[in-house]
Amino acid sequence: MSTAERPLILVTNDDGYDAKGVLTxxxxxxxxxxxxxxxxxxxxxxxxxxxxxxxxxxxxxxxxLEGVTSYSCSGTPVDCVKSAIHGLSDRRPDLLVSGINHGxxxxxxxxxxxxxxxxxxxxxxxxxxxxxxxxxxxxxxDFGDSAIVAERIIAKALNxxxxxFTCLNVNIPRSNGEKLKxxxxxxxxxxxxxxxxxxxxxxxxxxxxxxxxxxxxMDKGQDTDIWALKNHYVSVVPIQFDMxxxxxxxxxxxxxx
Amino acid sequence: MSTAERPLILVTNDDGYDAKGVLTxxxxxxxxxxxxxxxxxxxxxxxxxxxxxxxxxxxxxxxxLEGVTSYSCSGTPVDCVKSAIHGLSDRRPDLLVSGINHGxxxxxxxxxxxxxxxxxxxxxxxxxxxxxxxxxxxxxxDFGDSAIVAERIIAKALNxxxxxFTCLNVNIPRSNGEKLKxxxxxxxxxxxxxxxxxxxxxxxxxxxxxxxxxxxxMDKGQDTDIWALKNHYVSVVPIQFDMxxxxxxxxxxxxxx
Numbered sequence: 001m002s003t004a005e006r007p008l009i010l011v012t013n014d015d016g017y018d019a020k021g022v023l024t025x026x027x028x029x030x031x032x033x034x035x036x037x038x039x040x041x042x043x044x045x046x047x048x049x050x051x052x053x054x055x056x057x058x059x060x061x062x063x064x065l066e067g068v069t070s071y072s073c074s075g076t077p078v079d080c081v082k083s084a085i086h087g088l089s090d091r092r093p094d095l096l097v098s099g100i101n102h103g104x105x106x107x108x109x110x111x112x113x114x115x116x117x118x119x120x121x122x123x124x125x126x127x128x129x130x131x132x133x134x135x136x137x138x139x140x141x142d143f144g145d146s147a148i149v150a151e152r153i154i155a156k157a158l159n160x161x162x163x164x165f166t167c168l169n170v171n172i173p174r175s176n177g178e179k180l181k182x183x184x185x186x187x188x189x190x191x192x193x194x195x196x197x198x199x200x201x202x203x204x205x206x207x208x209x210x211x212x213x214x215x216x217x218m219d220k221g222q223d224t225d226i227w228a229l230k231n232h233y234v235s236v237v238p239i240q241f242d243m244x245x246x247x248x249x250x251x252x253x254x255x256x257x
Numbered sequence: 258m259s260t261a262e263r264p265l266i267l268v269t270n271d272d273g274y275d276a277k278g279v280l281t282x283x284x285x286x287x288x289x290x291x292x293x294x295x296x297x298x299x300x301x302x303x304x305x306x307x308x309x310x311x312x313x314x315x316x317x318x319x320x321x322l323e324g325v326t327s328y329s330c331s332g333t334p335v336d337c338v339k340s341a342i343h344g345l346s347d348r349r350p351d352l353l354v355s356g357i358n359h360g361x362x363x364x365x366x367x368x369x370x371x372x373x374x375x376x377x378x379x380x381x382x383x384x385x386x387x388x389x390x391x392x393x394x395x396x397x398x399d400f401g402d403s404a405i406v407a408e409r410i411i412a413k414a415l416n417x418x419x420x421x422f423t424c425l426n427v428n429i430p431r432s433n434g435e436k437l438k439x440x441x442x443x444x445x446x447x448x449x450x451x452x453x454x455x456x457x458x459x460x461x462x463x464x465x466x467x468x469x470x471x472x473x474x475m476d477k478g479q480d481t482d483i484w485a486l487k488n489h490y491v492s493v494v495p496i497q498f499d500m501x502x503x504x505x506x507x508x509x510x511x512x513x514x
Binding site: 075 | 300306311313444
């Protein structure tokens, strides 16, 4: 296959262009096509769908993987996707992959996650997009299983018909020595962060605060990403971006506003 | 009604605690209950559902409106909501209102908007929540119509049964001298930002970039927020946070991953 015929795969993440997870993903993607990497210059976890409006972006070429054109971008993961598609790339990507995130992004975390927001931005552009996350926050986490899972899903994504305006939220259990049980297509499980505001004082006696929290499951379903991951399956949730609560339109019409 | 019986209304926004829009909203909310305002210390437009993970927050009492307990917070709009509910407030808010934003948040902007992400965070906490946005970016915009609309919707929200885990995305047309035609319950219209990456050079000859874009409608429906606003109606979209593309679960099951 000549270079021109190889699919273009855009790689990004939210942990930064030199994270182990994104390098693993870029290496895996290279097996299938030409890879363009545009990733944040510094960690951008929890940035959700944030974009940079009032500040300019610094974008520079970086040399992190042989054969992979790579840029670091001072903006958010969504800025990286927009910059890649609308400026840095000379052709439209055939696939966007984001991650592999150092840490979980199942359930409601799809809203907070920079990794997944990059994939959602790809879906908005109607580019088949996949976010990958490993349930291990360690910067030296073992991405062995994740690379195998990513390779399998990327192969399918390039060969099957990918539904329009959709992306996938893929979470991979942390290795516990046991073989992964398989891959399950799931719905987004219901859960919430139970937060607390922790007060501290600086050496000058001025207060400052940390937001800390614990994830609380609120879903007993066996068709959720929460259930799949607990049972050592890879979870794959198809994601769309219509936030309308269609079922409640009649309720609010009855309010007679 | 004694003070203890008055509902507690949490007010936030993404333009900052001293913006004309949030002061208008806090004043309107004061007619219905005790108001707690926790809003960003500086503009946080386009912050989406971002949260602050790796940095502490500075939170301080500010005196902006008589009778309203007010805090400025160095974090994002979602940080403001979390800080209010899980630390600054001694009781659970009965209602959350966000805005009134200086600028539009209809269609896909619900994802990028700090104003709406604050309302979505309220919905996650199962607090009836409403985001208000005026289609006028001017910091001295005329919030006269918006205050009337907010008063009407807040009154209904406090007196009717508000569906669980839901919020409202309210957009108000910019005044054009014409009377508003009314309030319509809508679905989120389909549209996208057509972006471009604009290159500049600093005085030292180093490149930097701006992301700029124009909103493009992709929806001809007359039941959308896009249609309502164009026709000088207030748009009200009920919003939920299940991002699952339920209709595509069978498709991906057929991939046999």
